[in-house]
Amino acid sequence: MKNFLQDIVNQESGFVELRYHAQQLNNICVTRKRTDSAHHQYLEGIAVRVHENGHWGFSATSDLSKESIQRAIYRARQSAAHITRILPNSHKNPLRKVDLYKGSFISPGYEEIQNIPFEEKISKISQIEREAALASSKIHTASCRYEELIEHRIIITSDGAQADIKTSRPTLYVRCFAQHKDKESTADHAAGITGSWSQLLQHPQLINASEKTAKKAIDLLCAPYVKSGTHSVILSPALVGLLCHEAIGHTVEADFVKAGSVAQGRLNTQIASEHITLIDEGSPEQKSVAGYLPCDDEGVITKPTHIIEKGQLKSYLHDRTSATEFETAPTGNSRAFSYIDEPMIRMTNTYLKPGKKDLDEMISEIPFGYLAEGDGGGEADSNGEFQFGCGWLWEIKNGRKTRLIREANLSGLAFEVLQSVDAVSTSSHWDMGSGYCYKGQKAKVDAGGPHIRCKLHIGGQSCQS
């Protein structure tokens, strides 16, 4: 396929990018002994982009014949030509030269995950569900969901990218709904990686996941709600990951910066405390991160992008187009979810660097506050305003963890919260690999970091207004 696509590109004039993308997305969901879903999906096609007179034209085809790909190239050229007709006086610089990936990559576990029969996976998912459901009479419903995203991408561009990338990204979720008298609560544990089925099952979040999830749901039945207010909060790695991704990461995506996000015009200014160094990295040392990519969907080699360095905003996240406009280098953040999606600027694996403080020491220094754990998803905004849910909190009084508190909502202005960070723990974890980022299309990402201590607004059921 690689040589086939290269031959086609070689016959074309101007800038042409072909992306072969074969995607398997399989899922199994078991609830109350019922197989609610046993679904396999296979989509395969070629995405085509051309860049003419500074404008992009895009097309796609699921027909892998040479004629069909050439027709798609023609359609993409027509689309770009339409734009040129509408904007005849629009002059843009050609795309800057960049290091492009030439080679092959297969993520560990790529073959293994496909060789394990679906029935073995169904059996394991059913077993986990049953273990959770039977953990206690207070467990009303348990569910276990497994998903695997297995992809083969080949990216060939007329200026030299020749990437052949195979990845497998499995994810497992366990959820328990507990009920006792008039009280109800929900808890879940989840993990997602790039890797194999067996690696996933050995993820720390999933060891004894059934028992842990059931126990948490039952413990939360009696837990009170938090009182709203601004407090000293220690965020767990999962929530640090959410903060990095949602509250900061999106505001520094160059398309959003261009539109006027809060990060616009703030390069080389102090936007966070000196404890904060934030990095987005497609190919970190730990290859099992859920968003591992040796190159992006433009064939740009991924390298660590230091977004924030000791509190100073140092870089935005770019694709080749925005990098050209901003007169800088692309950062390997151009991604498309399927062959029929156009690439756009997306994060990969976003994390804070660890610090110097021990977690117990951080807790001991808080007269009153919270340790927030268990992420519940969230969103952030152009102005850095964010909100996300946390599964549960531990109240801290006089330097000690006391009682468990039910799920709450955390919010604030991202840069203000980062400026308030006064301690960062030594140990660090990736803990956001089980979900997707949505920005018109999905993207598999990961995020995490150490525990951090900061000031945040917590919303609960009882307000201090």
Add this chain to the structure above:
Amino acid sequence: MSVIEQRSHWQKTQKDSLHTLASHMLDLAKQEGADHATISGSTSITDKVVIESYDLNLAYTTEETILSLSLICNQKQASATVNTTDPQRLRETIRKTLQIAKHSARDDDLVIAPKSDNVTTLPFINQDSLLKLSLQDLLEASMTSLSYWNHQYFSPDRLETSLDTSVHVMMNSNGLVRDELSTITDWGFAGFCRDDEHVSSVDYDGGFSHTSFQPLTEHAKSFQSHVLKGLNPQTLTRTPRLVLITPRAMDDFLLDPILYHLNGSILRDKKSKWPTQGEKVLPSSIHITENPHQRDFRDATSWDHDGLATYPQILINHGCVSQHIHNCHTAKSLQTTPSGLAGGPFGLKMHGGQDSLDNLMHTEYVLVIERFSGHIDPLTGDFSGVAKNSYTIDKQIQTPITETMVSGNLFKALENIQGLSQETINISGSYESPYVLMSSIQIS
């Protein structure tokens, strides 16, 4: 051939191809050992224009065929989705799906829709006025809209317009056959306002049409004007007793939790608070209907995801449960009849009340929530989150406010509804809703 004739010809050809393909797949499924099979196929051509910030930087045309199959064998089910029409690959897909089904849990309630009469094609669903459109038309409309975004404090993030021409076919092994040709245009705006001091939240607007492609100029002007109202937001210093939920915030705030408890799957799992038809569960002012044949709704359709005919019906009848949302499977498991709502609802409307919007807004100091970002537990009704793009109204003066947290319990708040506007608004073709005035919401 004219553009309309070309597109119509393409649709007819694709419809015939999909019919042949689906029939062939049903035969293959039977040969391979399936007891029951449902095949759905769709082919679509999409033209799309994307403008980021003020930059027209992407236009595209794509064509895709997607086939989905659901197979039942010995009351065990599995499903698949592919985008190939190659006969050998399809056979392999069917074999793999049956192999997976063998290891699913047996479920005696698995069932497919019976053969039923043909359904009436909705008359507005495939109009020549849209079939004649081209990418050039979308480009020109987009650029014209952009020209109205000229305020120094307005920051457009994204403008998209698209035209989707498609064919859908569904068949099952009971002899049910459905097909539909459709053409639809969509548009979407995202933008925010910023000055030297402040950047607002992103605001969104969007719409669609089954029937005509109108210039977007009025929408563009109105969107910019609406977004600019968020300039100079103030911190909330005085807590209002009352909160007005706008139609835009209603799906997160109210409609989703209500639909959750009407959902057949939730009912089956004994998690629904409202299992009994006729039971009064909400205030009498709440009246919710399903209107699947109305052109104002983007998902208007004459058949549901099981292939059964859809029809107008009442879901909540002045506070009482009138209809649950069942597909064939959940209906059989609960020994009731399917409600033509599999995959739906398709035209959800919460009806207006007795109060004028003017009265609701101006009687007392009120917080108006345009958008809600947060968490709502549909099971318990507990919610906590941030009111976005929101403002207060006090003695006719409207003041945008900064981030404000709201929390409470929806079902308790519904017991204390203070008013429902007569006026309703259709939100981008997804649903229609009035404004709802509530107390019992905590604000911080």
